[in-house]
Amino acid sequence: MIEAFGLNSLRELIAAIFMLGGLVFFVGSAIGMLRLPDFYSRIHASGNSETLGCTLSFIGLMIYEGPTLTAVKMAFAFLIVFMANPIGSHILGKAAYKSGHPVWTLETKGAKKLVGLEKQDHSADEPVGHIRQKEDK
Template sequence: MNVVAGVMLVLGFGFILSGVIGILRLPDFYCRLHAMGTCDTLGVALMIGGLAVSEGFTLISLKMLLVLVFVSLANPTATHALGRAAVRAGLTPWTRTRGEDGQ
């Protein structure tokens, strides 16, 4: 059980780390939204899952699974809110053909 939990925690950490690297490397705001989405969906799911496995089936692990459900509902909503605000503000998406400034 501890091995499974450890593997899940390390994998979750890896996904969150790659998300952070993505936020640093990607060219514009919209792309960085994707990086955030990755670390929040799979990374957080794996970490909470790993903690729940190491805890065993108790009331506490049930609470952790509830946290997972709420995160997976709230995270896309927050991402969408950020993206929509950017669209409303008129931020032009970066594309490879248009070059760095997006114009």
């Protein structure tokens, strides 16, 4: 039964199930990336793949590898992805926020609206990319 799919043991079958589960989340991530309306929403779509997609794939690979040193090394790689990826997402979001990128909401539908900075005076002569601190107002 298992051999029909090119798998040799039950372990490989379990590994394949985990990796396919990871694939579902990677595909969902790609779909979200295409469908979501603005920059901030798309960061969320990438979060789908970097957490559960990555977790399930690594668990699948570790089961496929069996109890060896390589599996432990995979666990380390997974933990580094787990710690480093949210920092990347946060820096991207913060950069967009600090430069006053508009946020898409159900009310505005992408109209020019500045997140959190709308109370401050963003005059037209402001150079592009200038970061305004809270004390500046």
